[in-house]
Each structure stands twice: as structure tokens, then as C-alpha cells.
Amino acid sequence: AQTVTQSQPEMSVQEAETVTLSCTYDTSESDYYLFWYKQPPSRQMILVIRQEAYKQQNATENRFSVNFQKAAKSFSLKISDSQLGDAAMYFCAYGGTNAGKSTFGDGTTLTVKP
């Protein structure tokens, strides 16, 4: 079974600064997908970014980018130019190619300080 580990329960960043959230995973599959989701205080879960394991290029969505290290099974999220609206809980998730369900990490709560 796949596991996803987020070792940082809480992180904080100064507004306009850059922060990196860590995620590691364990799998025996060679092809899979990784995701970061954001859950703001409203509790609505929002897909932030998606990475295909067979692509070496790191995914980027505006101020959000990932550092995907397949051999190390690491998938970190970098948020540049942090904004107050980035304050949320962030979940890393793993999706296999066969199974539809995703496995989520326990989340990292990000605080953005003005």
C-alpha cells in the first residue's frame, strides 16, 4: 500500500517570502501521479498542482511549483511571493494509475504573517 508523509505539521512564512512544504511517499509502482491540495479556513478542498511521475519536468502553476525527486520519492511544494490568502492546510496526495482513489498525507498548516 502507498503511504504519504508530511513531516511538517505547521509552517509559517512572512508575506512576500518563499516557503517550501515537504512531502515524501512510498510506492512500488513506477507510474503514478502526485498532487497538492489546499484547504483554506472555509474547508473547501482545492487542487493546486499535479505532477506526472513519468515527466521529469517539475510542474508549475503561477506562484506554486514543485520539486519532484522520483528516486528519493520526494515531492515538495514551493510557494513564491506568499500572500495572506495562501494561509491554509496543504495536503500532499498520491494517485496510482489503476486505483482511482488517492492517498493523502496528514497535512501541513501554513500561516502567512503580514
Place this chain on the structure above:
Amino acid sequence: DSGVTQTPKHLITATGQRVTLRCSPRSGDLSVYWYQQSLDQGLQFLIQYYNGEERAKGNILERFSAQQFPDLHSELNLSSLELGDSALYFCASNRGGGSYGYTFGSGTRLTVV
């Protein structure tokens, strides 16, 4: 609006009771997933349906059951409720494969008193 509709948004009920949570997936999505999120906790996978059939099951209690109907909406039934069942229940949908991310509904906040 994500396109995934969950009702009701809030539910308060007594221990021992039974409730039904409803989810309508985003248009075109065939798969529905149910997750439970207890206070400040991660998401626990309950069950997945694909085009009316059960596809995967997680740590879902025997007191809980679900189904997906021909119009693809899904219902999660929780019975003999206990205080520990109080949580946020999310429904998510996608086209069916693990390569797709989820579109989540806004959740149903269940409080058992």
C-alpha cells in the same frame, strides 16, 4: 462552485440515529469518492464508486454504507451514530482514474450530540 454538490452542509443529530449524506458529482465525472475528516485531521478514505459499482473500499465502518445511483449521484448512509462519528464528510469526483485529481464538494459537517 466546484461542480460537486453536497447536501446538507450541516447536520446535527443524536447518538444512535441514522443520517444520509448526498453527493452529485461534477458533470461528466463517473467516479465518486467519500472521505472523512475529523477535527484538524487528515482525510480518511471511505469508499469509491465508479459508474454505479463499488470500486474500492477503505476503513469504512460496518455501520456506514454507500451507493451510487444510475444518475451517478451517491449517498452515504451512517447509522447507529456515535459521538466519534462527528466529522466533515467530503465527496469528490473525477473521471475515474488515479491520474485525475479530485474535484471536491464543500463537505457535510456532521455533529453527533
